[in-house]
Amino acid sequence: MYKIKKEHVTDLLMDLVSIESPYFKEDKIMDYVYNWFHENNIEAYIHEYHEAKVTGFKGKNIVVNLQGDKLGPVICLNGHLDTVKLCNGWTANYRGEIIGDKLYGVGALDMKSGCVATMLALKKFADNYKSFKGKIISTYVSVEEGPYGIGTNSLIEEGIISDVDISIITEPSAGFTGNKFPNVCLGARGGYGLEIEFFGKSSHAATPEYGISAAEDAARVIFELKDIDYIDDPHLGRGSACVVAVECDGGACSVPDYAKVRLFWHIVVGENETTITKEIEKAIKRAEIKCDYKINFREAPSEGSKGFLPYSITGEEPLAKEFIDTVKEVCNTTPSFSYFQSIGDFNYLGSRLGAPAIIFGAAGGNFHGSDEYVEIESIVKTAEVIYAFLEKILCN
Template structure:
């Protein structure tokens, strides 16, 4: 009988971290994961997609389909194999370095930890339970860290996840919330990328009163964002607007007649494109700008990928309750319950499949930054929880 071992979980995670896989550059790690499942006698396939409309990117996902051919729940396990790009400031090895019970490296926490946990959990389940009820569809996707969540979006649009009853996104919930492991997230804020363009009138910088300064109006608008009225959600809290880029140039000595403010706007349940647009209109009115302006939500590959919609689920939903009880049994403590404050593939799963999604994974820190690390005991325990949950819902 196959048993999950911490050393094996750590070894697999180290192998994953050692492979460079920034978004748009995932071929090597996809090949590794495909071969890993094949060598462990599990059926895995490559799902290829081509995002033609915006990026032109041709990507891959790995799909593992464990089908009992008997009735029962369909469980989706989702993880992304890509990472953010290497940033500056590292003092540890970004390709993997173990110190005490921490593994440092790009993606060690976000989220190769979750991928390693689910991979060893699936191997243990397959070895111990060839006869079970229902189906497991495990997806290891590309370009989650990049634009549009293209890997998971393509799986949904190509129909691979249409029958799912319950999903586990093995993102590092404890690592993101800052709570002690174990922590389970029962929802997440959503968000949109958008830009506001300002069109003024140019004039010589010596006579700025003859023009309309687009840069100044953009600045006044930015200052008014602090007065936006955000919807308050009892679980997700409030939305937020973050200026991620500003563009304007008057040349050597001219009043700039154009400016662009690029935003990422996090939202909660009850907010949408219209509520965001309304708040921008109000902020511009308060700012008293003179420019003409337009609001443009970023172009998206498809209707479903225009934004990441927020969601929450009930702790009393039957499979969610079972998952929480499994955490308690394995970890011998009640998990804290949190709600994710940013976006990810779980938003697509939680709002487009019509089935509950939990976010559960490892502890650590410095995700998207230098010296990112994961606590190895939490990676192992995540694997144990997912294995025990699959056993509980598919073999009884």
């Protein structure tokens, strides 16, 4: 069984973490990864896209196609090179610091660790096998942490990752769930962004009885959203509605005639825009508001990116089972299994390609927060699992 060298992992990850790459600002890291593949004799190309409808963003993804010379399955490897924006509170060096078996830095866990794992696995596979079955499509995308997952969405809508038989997303499954490595995620909740607008009637604050307060009606509805009839999913659990913003202003001395409540609504299988709308309307009815209202799901680049659909697999699908068996063999233990509670590009891959999608990656902590870190040995094992799976499926 091939072993990935720890120093190769730390060297590459330190390079990636040292390049700041908050979403919408990924050009430097895309250029680095593109050049890394070419320096290692692996053909890669920069996929450029333009999301013109909502954000106006012109972005890049890196795509590696390794085409076998015999028929076989198509394996998609997916990871994102962007990070969240730098937050306050760091005590470690946010551009990369190693303490013991932990490497600290923005994106070290989420998810430059997973990108390092697939990059090193691909390098060794390409070095060792010139003849193999099937095809590997490895994608390193932008704007996963930003709105709409537009990097991966563009790959799907342009047909670049069509005919996939399985997707492996090397997000830090153990780090996300808090479970001991190795952890395999077999699905994820989905979600939608939306807003409720309230239209009331202004009056002087000295005589509020002559007005209809949009602020008060919005508050009543927010309170009633605590009593939603969610579906119970045996794997994904229940959805959740979170108020992420409230906008309202009556000026210096007036009853506010307008309010807006913004929500992010996580869902499970069986829930969708229609069920969300019905639950909001039931909450509004219970609140007995006087305002007129309007429910708006956020504008999206395309029909496919309007929301992140939930998905789950059993783990008994043939390629999924082979992957789980590979985890057992490489890590010499049975992994724990979980289902991710929030959304990401894995939702697109798991719900829009008609193929199983597995989330598997490193352990660590503090993702999206200060002193984010990854456990280096877990990246080593992630890379070894990816390599062993490619070898097992495409070369045996």
